[in-house]
Each structure stands twice: as C-alpha cells, then as structure tokens.
Amino acid sequence: MTSLVDLVIQEASRLEALAMSIYTRLAATFRSDPELNRFWMSMARHEAGHVGALALIRALLDESASDLHLEVDDRVAREASALIEALHAEAAHPVSVERAFAIALELESLEFEDLVLDLTHALSDPDARTQAEQMLLHDLSDLSLMIEKRCPNDELLARADALVESRVGKGGRDGGYVRRI
Secondary structure: OOHHHHHHHHHHHHHHHHHHHHHHHHHHHOOOOHHHHHHHHHHHHHHHHHHHHHHHHHHHHHHOOOOOOEEEOOHHHHHHHHHHHHHHHHHOOOOOHHHHHHHHHHHHOOOHHHHHHHHHHHHOOHHHHHHHHHHHHHHHHHHHHHHHHHOOOHHHHHHHHHHHHHHHOOOOOOOOOEEEO
C-alpha cells in the first residue's frame, strides 16, 4: 500500500474523531435538554462508527498489502481539516441551539463523507457502502427534522433539506476519491 493511502486513512480517522468530539461537546452543552442531548449523542455515535470503519479498513489493507493497491485523492481530507478543527474549537464553548445546528450542517455538508464511503466501497462489498449511505441519509433526515422542530430558522431548514436531497441521488456512484489500481 502506498504511503499516501496510509496518510489519508490516518487523517480521515483523526477528522472523524474530531467530528465525534464536536457532537459530544454539543451533547454536553445541551445536557439539560434530554431530546437535544440524545440527538447529539446519536450524531456522535454515527461518527464513532466511521472511526471504527476506518480502523477496519486499515486492518483489511494490512492483511492484503501485497494484493491490493489503491489510488486516493487526498484533496477532500486536506480541505476538510481546517474547517473541522475550527468547528471543534468553537464547540468547546457553549453555543446556541441555532448555532449548534449550523455547525452540524457545516460538518455534514463536507465532501469528506464521500471519501470515507469510497474507502468502504473499495474494500468491501457494495452492500456495505449502501448500508453506510442509508445510515448517513437517516442521520441527515433526523438533523433536518430536529432543525424544523427546535430551531425557527427557515434558512437552516432549507440548507438541511437541500443536503438531504443532494444525498438521495448520490447512492451507488463509483468512488470518486478512491479507486483500485
């Protein structure tokens, strides 16, 4: 396996862990609101699943080092890094409900999610990617519902709904960021 693939998986794992931490920080901010606390913890669990999936990918690559060669476009991870780090720093302090949802939308709008899905697809059967896409769509739909329910901001709701709609048509695309060579 090339060192670039190693570095991308390492960076993707770091960014997914930061995303998980953003959501646990938001859960702590809204600890006194059981519904919001549960919602943010659910989002954190989704990100934890990505950390685990990347660890599995790393193990699969280690086992098949001589049989499997991947080409990875690392641009999306590099571009996501600064924003995720900034959002992580912001979430370290209490934020309003509206800002918390805006942070989640910024995070979930990154193309970085596609890189993780593409890595999953390159190393497992198509059903694994389909399942991951369905889980992502479910989480985005939950985000949209919570914004509608808890945040009277039509612009945020429109952004959330547009994000859900954009993901509906993406299923089954061949990995744009990862391919076997």
